[in-house]
Amino acid sequence: MKNVIPVSFLTYREGLKHKVVLLTTICALSLMTGSVLISGFFMRDISKIILDFCLSITNIGGLLIPFFLAITLLAGDIEKRTIVTILARNISRTEYLFGKYLGISMLTATVMLIFLAATLLAILGGNFLYSNIYFKGFSISAVVQSVILSYLGISILNAAVVLWCSITTTSFLATLLTIATYLTGQSIDNIVRFVESPPAGIEISTSISKTVQIIQYIFPNLAAFDHKLSAAHGALIPFSEFAMLSCYAFVYIIATLTLSTILFIRRDL
Amino acid sequence: MLPNTPIQFEHVFKTYSIDIHNKSTALIDLSFSVKQGEVFGIIGPNGAGKSTALNILLGFVFLDKGSVTIAGKRPNSTSCNLEVGYLAENPCLYRNLTLTEHLRFAGTVAGYSSVASRKRIEELLFQVDLAHVANKKIRHFSKGMTQRAALAYALFHKPKILILDEPMSGLDPVGRKMVIDIICDYNKAGNTVLFCSHILTDVQRICDRIGIMNKGKMDQILNSIDITDEKNLETIFIQTVSR
Numbered sequence: 001m002k003n004v005i006p007v008s009f010l011t012y013r014e015g016l017k018h019k020v021v022l023l024t025t026i027c028a029l030s031l032m033t034g035s036v037l038i039s040g041f042f043m044r045d046i047s048k049i050i051l052d053f054c055l056s057i058t059n060i061g062g063l064l065i066p067f068f069l070a071i072t073l074l075a076g077d078i079e080k081r082t083i084v085t086i087l088a089r090n091i092s093r094t095e096y097l098f099g100k101y102l103g104i105s106m107l108t109a110t111v112m113l114i115f116l117a118a119t120l121l122a123i124l125g126g127n128f129l130y131s132n133i134y135f136k137g138f139s140i141s142a143v144v145q146s147v148i149l150s151y152l153g154i155s156i157l158n159a160a161v162v163l164w165c166s167i168t169t170t171s172f173l174a175t176l177l178t179i180a181t182y183l184t185g186q187s188i189d190n191i192v193r194f195v196e197s198p199p200a201g202i203e204i205s206t207s208i209s210k211t212v213q214i215i216q217y218i219f220p221n222l223a224a225f226d227h228k229l230s231a232a233h234g235a236l237i238p239f240s241e242f243a244m245l246s247c248y249a250f251v252y253i254i255a256t257l258t259l260s261t262i263l264f265i266r267r268d269l
Numbered sequence: 270m271l272p273n274t275p276i277q278f279e280h281v282f283k284t285y286s287i288d289i290h291n292k293s294t295a296l297i298d299l300s301f302s303v304k305q306g307e308v309f310g311i312i313g314p315n316g317a318g319k320s321t322a323l324n325i326l327l328g329f330v331f332l333d334k335g336s337v338t339i340a341g342k343r344p345n346s347t348s349c350n351l352e353v354g355y356l357a358e359n360p361c362l363y364r365n366l367t368l369t370e371h372l373r374f375a376g377t378v379a380g381y382s383s384v385a386s387r388k389r390i391e392e393l394l395f396q397v398d399l400a401h402v403a404n405k406k407i408r409h410f411s412k413g414m415t416q417r418a419a420l421a422y423a424l425f426h427k428p429k430i431l432i433l434d435e436p437m438s439g440l441d442p443v444g445r446k447m448v449i450d451i452i453c454d455y456n457k458a459g460n461t462v463l464f465c466s467h468i469l470t471d472v473q474r475i476c477d478r479i480g481i482m483n484k485g486k487m488d489q490i491l492n493s494i495d496i497t498d499e500k501n502l503e504t505i506f507i508q509t510v511s512r
Contacts, residue, residue: 017365
């Protein structure tokens, strides 16, 4: 696995030169500056409004990586056959997939770090423009924790991108499957709760209940990584929950990448 | 040390699935071998199976039946790729990266130190005459420049076997001569070259042996000395493929 690092840096360098990264960063920074000014129109909870706005943008900015850049860098590699540039060297397909994943994760981390810095600057700006009273409940640890959890959720989605790109032949199909994974991941928790305790008068058939249970174990629970609201209120989530979510993300990513590798090493390019 | 026949195809079959019911046969009982230190050219009409054969050899595509060895190993083993350099028909370099970045990557994976890598990069840039655009992104390159850049990338680790798929396509006469000279110099150093081309004059000029592929089979293998003015390669080729 010694070639994972060179492949990841190649992917990272290529991704950084993409206009998507530059444009999303400029857009996000402008929106964050705007959030400081807009929050002034509200009479209270200014810090919560700035934080909620900025953390949402951070999350959306991070999501652009799996939806646009990761698919371009991976499925595009197979479609345009740039993959042969790498695989014709002494690099195995496993090293290729893990290297690509690591490179994409580094890109996501870079974009989210820029957004995190912009969020903190927006808070500083808000603090400077408006009264200190509004920022008493602000907790930098809660913000960092929320961004880390968002990053873990997006990393799971990046792993899903690797899986879909390793079994499909077009970037369009990979994009559709990634969107499906994201939507399922965001809503599966609510669906499970609905199926387990349906409102009075609604009956859920056993087959639907079983299907939902199966989907719950296959698709990632991405909603669990959304802690923007608690960060906006300055509340840290307990360490045990944070550790549990980190382990869940780690296990899910490894399992997805392993499955991707098993499928990818068997396919014709 | 490479075996006497560094490239060997034995009774190779390959079919592709078009859809659930239909399959397309790409290779039927393909057998041939390339000897150590020779330049072996493969020619054939479109759809003859040349690219499929190369893709199998490089481990990009899996065969259905038969056996293939390259540098004495099965394709797709990473250790055998250290002995192999490959230039694709449409060179597939990363458009947003520079040639230097590509070559530096090639050096890193081949285990070169940064000093050795820099020296080799300078050598190659001079050889393919691209030193003036070394730090330009590949997307600003012309087709011919990309082809030469990809050749430099393929030759970085001084492979013992060079596999070229249409290496002269898109090159102007000066570029073609440059590539031919590089291939000839490379072969003179005792290395093996396997290459596919549609340009019969180039094949005739540099190959020791020429294989004519048609409909997934190797129809005929010629020694370059068998080709004369009366019985030239074009005549033999047309006769073979129209059989």
